[in-house]
Amino acid sequence: MKKMESFDFPVGRRLAGKYIIQEKLGSGWEGEVYQVQEIHTNIVRAAKLFYPHRNIKFKRSTRFAKKLDLLADCSMVMNYHTQEIIKVKGQDIVCIICEFIEGEMLSKILDRQRGKRLPDFQALHLLYALAKGIESIHLYGEYHGDLHTDNIIVRRYGLGFDIKVIDLHHWGDSKKDNREEDIIKMIRVFYDALGGEKFYKKQPAAVKSIIKGLKRSLILKEFKTASLLRWHIENLDWEDGN
Template identity: 45%
Template sequence: MPSKIKRKTLFNFEPGRILSRKYEIISLLGVGWEGEVYRVKEIDTGIERAAKFFFPKRNVRNKALKMHVKKSHALRHCRILVQYNTIEKIHFQREEISYLISELVEGPLLSQYIEGRPGKRILAFEGLHLLYGLSSGVSPIHHAGHHHGDLHLDNLILTRKGLEYEFKAFDFFHHTGQKSEGIFTDVLHMIDVLFEALGGPKCYARQPQYIKDIICGRKQNLIRKKFKNATQLKVYLQNLNILA
């Protein structure tokens, strides 16, 4: 999991706090658009897990939480997704708050990994492996007719095995409208992840042509002609011949 974060938060749970008589707070792992994630320890077993707390204004009548649980269950075969185990409740500032307990994923955020690389970026060939790992993880989600909606450097936990990249992703974001548009939004997000990992706009002009043929200057109309979903992106990478 990402390293310990120190910042002022809404819940601001301190290490050692006991939740629901079952879990002890160890540290804050991350803060997102809809909530906070903490590393916790199961008191009875000593097993460490992750606990996600939704901001009340993002989770009116537990709608966001229920959507997460239902979508996670429907996509439980997708290895890229963090699987939630149970729902717990606490009282916080005179309000009942529901939270999700999930597996604890070990590894750095992709943003932290990039930050630690020379020049704070990865090389083009490595970027192909990164994008292939990401598109391989997202492809089963799209095949099932769903989308993730919130793929970015701070929402992807990285596990690297040699030249291979594997990811775990948090925090769905539900887009209204046609499913195909939500799926294409994931494609744009994945290409943006590649773009940022390679150094962003300051490095784009120096990228090899095979990278530019994927990023397409970040022009949506050009990207849409090539990649409408993660599977098309994955197959393109499988057939790419960078020596031609």
């Protein structure tokens, strides 16, 4: 199979006779993502197209679609709509059509903040929203697999956060290990949202009771599950961090 390293479809191109490309949203190891509009309804969707040499026998695209479908009741995860197959240079290309999420990447929001960080309480609300969302994914026996500030989309923030995650991964190894990695990555996002190493020493005990110096063993000793992390935040004593 000939490798296809990019599609680079132009704005205005039709996909599967049903969608018009409006914008390229990004690309990665598996393929490319576009903002598209349904021709007959004008509804905006997201379309993920898989490079054929990364999607042998449609295994990756099928896993991705099934994972989204399984997690349909998880509000943090985008909704799956349908699968299309299009021809590009004589090869079958799978196109997964999903909900288009309006919002802004967390990384861009942090870049605009004074000191590139959120206030403590606001960062804690962010972590709480993450913990609740990831908990719902874990309760289905699944995991995200690669949480960071560039794949968390914030639709609204203030006292509380309305967030979505993209780029769900399938690593093919222990799901338990990957769920634990989600917990580590959530706390890393919290740490980064607070300004990272530069501000960590001055953080209150309540914050340090969660971050624990980013020491994996200490984090997983107390927060064995996302549910325990969520419970800890709900019962946090800001005065002493217990």
